[in-house]
Amino acid sequence: MRREIPLLITFLVGIIFLFGPITTGNIPVLEMSFRQIVSTYLSPWTTIITAFAIGLASINLLRLHGSYVARKRSGWINSAALVISMLFFTVARIIRELRPTDPEVVAFYGRIFDNIAAPLSGAMFAILAFYIASASYRAFRARSLEASVLLVAAIIVMLGAAPVGALIWDYFPSLQRWLLAVPNTAGQRAIIIGAAIGGFATSLRILFGLERGYLGGD
Amino acid sequence: MELVPGNIFGVWAMVVVSICVLLVVYLTKEGKFLVKLRRIAGLEAIEEAIGRATEMGKPVHFSPGIADVTGDTAPQTFAALEVLTYVTTLSAKYNAELIVTIRMPNVFPLAQEVVRQGYLAAGKPDLFQEETVRFLSSEQFAYIAGVLGIFTRQRVAANLMIGAFWAESLLMAEGGSQVGAIQVAGTANMHQIPFFVAACDYTLIGEEIYAGGAYLSQDKVRLGSIASQDYVKFALMASILVGAVMMTAGNDWLRVLFVK
Amino acid sequence: MNWANKLQSIDRRIIYTILLIGLTIPLIWPIGIPLAVNDTTRAVYKIIEDLDPATDVVLLSFDYSPASAPDVHPSAVAIVEHLTKRGIKWVGVSFWPEGPQMSEKIMRDLEARGLKYGVDFIDLGFMAGMENAIAEFAQNSRVITTDVRGTHIDNLPLMNNIKTMKDFGFVIGISAGDPGYNAFIRQAVDPMGVKFAAAIVTVSVPAAMPFYASGQLRGMLQGLRGAAEYESLTGVAGRGAAMMDAQSIGHLIIVAFIAVGNFAYFLSKKK
Known part of the structure; x- marks a missing residue:
């Protein structure tokens, strides 16, 4: 049963997602369309599962880097920076969600998005130009x-x-x-x-x- | 309940193709149909890469791409997990250190389970460590920054990248090249293939990544599925030819049928 | 190692430094290299020119993040400038979580110039669910019930005549990855016949060409160059044109390095 139940769930959910965008009207007996099942039940479930997956993955990340810091492993300072910035961004976003209409909170979050997240991502994307140059020169x-x-x-x-x-x-x-x-x-x-x-x-x-x-x- | 216009032909084509795929899979499983796959150099090179990493005493890095397990790119993630099973088995065989980096949180538990079971099946459960499968970040460029950090700090000797990749493909491939890793990459995201071709030693192009699991495991179900793809492709090629001739002759019946 | 071999393995850092200098100089002192306009860009311009400001509402889907913004955000700005110039109203939506932050920048600028949120444009914000969300929104564009500023869509006149994506006069996806233009083609163009064009990152151009050739994409802005071309069509100068000189120099430097590598390769082979 450890395998059969997940496979059955996979089959049923797969069929519902498959027919969601391509059918209209209610399914006989259920009095609901595939699309409604997707939007009412499955989409929220997808969000919930993803939220738990993020939680699980974040705990792995924190444990791993927490142990690097605790053991003072070589390069532990990078791990400390990761843990601190991760907690900082998490708290900032939670406050932004709790007080969505507070102009100061919105402006503060906007500032850290514009001045930290955006330039960091942009810089990584920009490195592509340099890597393209060296890869094409070599290849x-x-x-x-x-x-x-x-x-x-x-x-x-x-x-x-x-x-x-x-x-x-x-x-x-x-x-x-x-x-x-x-x-x-x-x-x-x-x-x-x-x-x-x-x-x-x-x-x-x-x-x-x-x-x-x-x-x-x- | 009825079909949304524009999907009618698609749904019937899907039913026919599904029957064809399942039939060929069944016949192959029953041994009534023999499937032999052509040599795929990229897949053969995986063992060489892991062997080299073992000799050098350096880790093997595996990335299953950055796609999730939902959406149109999900099959690439699943194909990557199939290859990961093989990579884990080989790492266990050679006692090579394996590092699997993950971007999508939903893929993280699946990859953990694949690696854990792989080591267990190889009789070396102790090789599975908490840091074997690492979630780095769900943000695309933070993930690749993390991967590049691992490359530089741990000097990986083999870099295997199979799955759906976007802008990070070249960053990862060029980062691997900078530390001198032997690199095998594969994706069905067409726009990233040129980058892999330019920067990697071996590249799996498009559907070759879906053949990975079948090729490496020689499992009959997967082999049958790969063979069935060729039959579907032949049918499509025939319909493209017929359609082109019909359109040239001024008859758009087939085109209209396809968009019904 | 003789010099032919040395030229075949130039240190990466030298390549990076020369490229950095080559890209920086034209950003400080623009050269003003003339730019020809591609058919794909002209097609988008023509469709917007043919829209009726009195009846047509355009849907803009902001599906990119700050990372890819340098390549596609100028296209979004150029398109919005054209819509503004023609008095065409638009509705924003995002299927990427970072999308609303990108549209917010544009809206802030428009508001500073006196245009009114709720009258000239609105933003429905982010809808989770990737391609499924696009499918859902295509079939029922009222599935998002409130906009980014918390107003119910029943109170937004721009959404009065909108039930499905087909009710928009034109749909433009500003797209940097997944979900992106191809999800719109699968969920809205093919099944519903939605009139759709895309502004995409440069790297996606080869992959998108088949969809332009087949007519599934009515037009396409090809990365930063697309933005620059669009700016030249509308006559509104923006960031796209300013960056094109740097792109030209960058390409020239890469071609030069490739040529040097090959020249050295042939010399060493001869020896």
Whole structure:
């Protein structure tokens, strides 16, 4: 029963979610539509389960880093910073939720969002530009015919996408557009179709209980 | 109760495809249908990567992507967990230190269970430590910052990234490259594939990640499911060809049918 | 190690430093490289130009976070500027938790310029549930009962004639990931025929092209460049155009490094 009950729940919930967006009208006997079951029961449950999962995961994080601090493991100062900032943000958000109309609380939360969370996330996203530069420098070598095609396509797309491309050669933008609209679209469509079928078959195995790996074994 | 217009063909296609998939799975399970998968270099390289990490005495990092267990990217997370089962078994076999980093809280207990059971099945339950599976943050860029920190501090020798990735894909792959890790990546998020191709040693493209569990476990149910995908694909290819010919000839019957 | 080998393995830190300098200079001293407008951008502009300010209400879905904001927020601003210029009213919604913080910035700016919340625009805030929420909102756009400022939607005139997503004159998803433009295509465009366009992060452009080619996306703003193109169409200067010179220099530097790497590779092969 340890396996059967979760599999049965998976099947029933999966079917309800599947039919929610694509059917209208009440299910006979139940006098409720799939959509209503989703919005009335399942969506709140999803939120509750996610909240508990966040709680569980946060406790793991706090225990792990708490023990690093307690044992003064190398780099424990980073763990201390993590624990303090995590508790600070949690308290700040709880106060924001408890007093949603207090202008001072709203402004304070806005300030920490704009001045701490936003720049930190933005900085990580910005690092992408530098990593793209080093990865392309390393990867784009004309070692073979295929690699040479990749190299030429990459250069055309890079120059065609930036305004400076048209100044270097008039045809860069139109070549870039052609590469994106024709060979890229053809390849993307093939991958989309293949990946969608793969995703569908995986979902079907999970729905029918044929895939149990995620429950911790076959 | 009735179907929302625009979904009628989709629902019937889903029923037909489901029957086809389940039939091929059943026939394969019963041994009436033999499935052999082609060699997938990326999956073969996982053992090499873990073996190398063991020799170097450094950890193996595994990320199941940053998607949740709901939504259209959920199958990628489940495919990643299938591969994680195999990675855990190999780590137990070689006594390699495994670090699994998690972004989505819902994936955390599942990954913990997969790794715990994997070590148990391999007869080495002691290898499972509290820090084997680590939740880092549900915020995308805080998660990747945490992963990069682990790379730098622990100098991982193998970095395995299978699942749904977005902007953090290149950050993780390039971070792994900076510490000299052998890297195997796979995703069905098309826009991230080029980054993995550029920065990793091996890349699983699109549906190859769904074949991972079947390929590595040789489980008949999974093998049948992979084979059935090819039949569905053949049917779709045929309908694309017929549709293109019909549209060229000025007949849009098939197009209208598909959007019904 | 000879110099050909050295040029094949230039230290990352050198690449990063040169790129940083190359990106910073045009931000301080803009060059003003002329910009051609893509069809995908022009298509969005044309649809908004053809809307009727008296009857059409536009839905803007703010599905991005501060991290991706530098790439897509200028597009959101450029579109809102166009809507404002034409007197078209809009409704905001978010399927990302950080979305309302992003729309709030735009609304604050509009209010400072004398436009009125509740009259010219409203924001319904964040709806949890990822793609399921988009499906739910598409079928029943009154499922969110209060806006971000706590007003019931029955008291918001902008929502008077809105029952489903089909009732919006045009829907634009400003999208940086999941759920994003493809969820709208699956849940609103294909089943309901909603008129939909997207402003997306640059990295998603190749993956989104098939949907533009098929007509499921009526138009598309391609990252920061899309914003700059849109600004040039509306004539309202914004952050997009200012950043394009930096992008040009950045691309040139990357291409230069690739060229150096290949040149050195061929030299070492010859030897």
